Amino acid sequence: MKQPMPVLREPVIKRRGGRKLKIVLLLLFIVVLSVLFFNSSISEVSSVNIEGERFISQDVIRKTAGISAGDAFFGFTESSIEKKLSTNPAIEHAEVTKKFPGDVRIHVQEYAAVAYELSAKGEIMAILSNGTSVSATNGDFVVDKPLLSGWKQKDPVKTALSKQLAAITAQQLSDLSEIRPDPTKAYPDRIRIYTRTRFEVITAVSVLAEKLETLNAVTETQEPGKVTMLLADTYEPYITDQAENMESIEKESTQ
Structure with missing residues (x-):
């Protein structure tokens, strides 16, 4: 018995053009949104x-x-x-x-401020720990740090001094009133320091850090005077006016 042949269906042809059109429209939509976004205030x-x-x-x-x-x-x-x-x-x-x-x-x-100085125009400048000088008029100026005087603007010794001062505690730094350059042939980086406790200190930038403990011991136990801290450390108290008068009286009485 003969069986009927199955009917063959024609293959469905996929329309690729519609898919491409959707992709193009999507890309166009993204571009339009991007243009609108980047031209709006939100971007x-x-x-x-x-x-x-x-x-x-x-x-x-x-x-x-x-x-x-x-x-x-x-x-x-x-x-x-x-x-x-x-x-x-x-x-x-x-x-x-x-x-x-x-x-x-x-x-x-x-950078932390470690000192102050006056510019040629009389403006207060802050000396930062890296040696940079900036105007202190914008900051809260408090006289709790030494004043640098007599220094050249681009003195490398001043830069080295700034780094040394950055390592000093705030309490020690607040006692330093003024620092001047005082170079010699033996010590090109020699400095002269005046403290608020009325001591005059002669030392060098290169040895300042290691001499701080000695200076603290002197200022805490001795009367105001002159301290030299270089190769050797010396201390000499100031001679007061009263002591000078007594000395002159004793000299006159012995004559």
Whole structure:
């Protein structure tokens, strides 16, 4: 018995053109959205908040960072701004964070102030621990650190002195009133220090750190006087007016 032949169905032809059209439309939609997004205010920097500054003004920090409100939020990275801020010699460390939408925060850490000095124009300058001089008018000026006087602007000894002062405790540093250069052939880095406890100290920058304990022992146990701390340490008390008068009277009585 003959069986009927099954009817063969014609293969369905997939229309690839519709799929391609969908992809093109999707891409076009993404492009349009991207253009609208990057031309809207939501893609811009809305605020730049700066904190941690003491002597450097916020305007200087903004100019160094090179960003301001209205700039493209995705046009820069945190690390690129931190690298720009590191070029400022007064900034020891900078941290930049971005928070969408539009918020940029900059936290700076300046080198510590270890001394002050007066510029040629009479302006108070802060000497930082790396030897950089910055105007102290923007910071809270407190006379708790020594005043450097008689120094040249780019004296390498002053830079070395700044690093030495950075290692001194705040209490020790607060007793130092004035520091002057006093070089000799034997000690090109010799300095003269005047303390608030009325001591005059002659020493050298290269030995200052190791001589601090000796200086503390003298100032805590002796009357004000002149202290020399170089190859050898010496102490000589001041002769008061009363002592001078008594000495002159004794001389006259013996004559």
